[in-house]
Amino acid sequence: MKRIKQLCGAMLLLIASVACEKGDYVKPFREFVEVSFDANKTALRDNGEAIYIAARYNGYPIEWSPGGDGKIKVVEGEGRFEFYDTRNDRIVADTLIDVIPGAEQVFYLFQPTLESPVTFIDPVNAQAGEEAAPEGYIKLKVANYAQDVIPFSQTDVKVIVLYYDENWNEIRADVGVIENVAKAVEEASYVLLPDGVPDGVTDYQYIFEFIDGVTGQPLLNYGGTDYWTTTGFTPMYMDPLPMKNVFTLYFVTQKGWGEAPHFIKNGDDFYEIQSKVLYAD
Template identity: 55%
Template sequence: MKASIRNTIIICLLSTGLHSCQKAEYINSFSEFVDVYFDADKTALRDNGAGVFIGLRYNGYPSEWDASNKKIRVVPGEGKFEFYDTRDGKVVAEKVIDVKPGTKETFTLFQPTMDAPVAFIDPKEQDAETPAPAGHIKVKLANYAQDLIPFERLDLKVSISYYDADWNEVVKEIGAIKDVKNSVDKAEYHILPDGLPNPLPEIPCSYVFEFVDSDTGQPLLNHGGTNYSNMAFSPSGIDPLPVKNIFTLYMISRETWGEAPPFIKKGDTFYEIATNILFAD
């Protein structure tokens, strides 16, 4: 009798345990994930010529987020996303997001130079802007290359460069941007003629900047002693192709491969002023 009772108890315990395991297994197997995208392409920690130095922690743990594919897969609900400098582990930006099922969240980070803070910006910032008038471009520009430009106030001479039907280079001045600001937040839109020839050449046209001291009218000189200029941007090379012809640009200092007359020498190192596109619509 005792053996029978004991066996009955054992069978009940096993059944209860099996049922519990099956129930727990069912709950754990049901997981709904949501893709969240963090675009860090416009951060100096991501784009600096030396390596990718930005990483992501999700709720305090290192994640599988890769700055090149931008995607991290997480469970719905509130989560803390911390971006850090992989060289020292220091947090450079963080954001708490209530992730909703069935959504595809996208966030954009901006850091023009290594010394600048990392900030979240709205990738749709230009959506409400009216298009540039026909035959014109609308440009907002910020100067983060102040270490190479020794002017208290900066003007830009803007030209368009292209090759004609005989493959001769044509550089035509189209206007100027006065008193360039030192941050995107302070910059304002300027409307300039687009300068495009008719018909359009086979090789895409590009806009060229020259740098002028607002107070003296003197140009910024390169290592060769002539006016420094840079190939700023080519709208036809942007994907998707801008429709409203509105551009937010920012300029940074970039170390070059070595000595050459068109570059700018600072100390024993040679640099160029690179123009990056933050937004194009």
């Protein structure tokens, strides 16, 4: 018995020696790696009601927090990631990715409305070819996905800068008008506007009003006054800070908390229009 053990040991050493001589190396295990999928700009994630998006890895459900850091832990190497609507199990996006140890791999999903398809976007390079706005100006590309509560065949958007003076009085100043706003991001074009920010003002935001492009009449809220977005965008609080002042925005509808004068009534429910930043450079 002892002799058999010695022979087995010798054979194992011989095999290992031959393998080393040939320079062969077989990795004894595969590393676990984190890859991130940012779903914050999907209506399935951000709709004011619930999170309706989940993930599968190589056909199996996997832990993923679309409302958190978006990280998924998997083994290194090629894998298929599927994202599905939890309400009906329908796959809304899928991709094949070679997950690499030590690489920071982050992927971004975009879906402006629940009825829109989910697509992958590249916020780092999407506006790389667009020239910076001149000093004192901003470039805006705007798309309107809030058409369900805006009854205009052509919608113009008034851009307003809001800030406070030295006595903390609220100041609203018109910046300009974007005419005939596109109904999708891929159909929109950049518009150059003055930034409207007085010297010395560092805390400001942009808000929007909606105008009938045919009649010139403003969109009214439930209270009968001009409707304007309560959620604007604030370039100086973005991270990283936009250096080119080039922005792509889109408008979406979100259900309000209840009956209120500043909301828009549509049927039996009340809504608001939110402006969201897709790209900022």
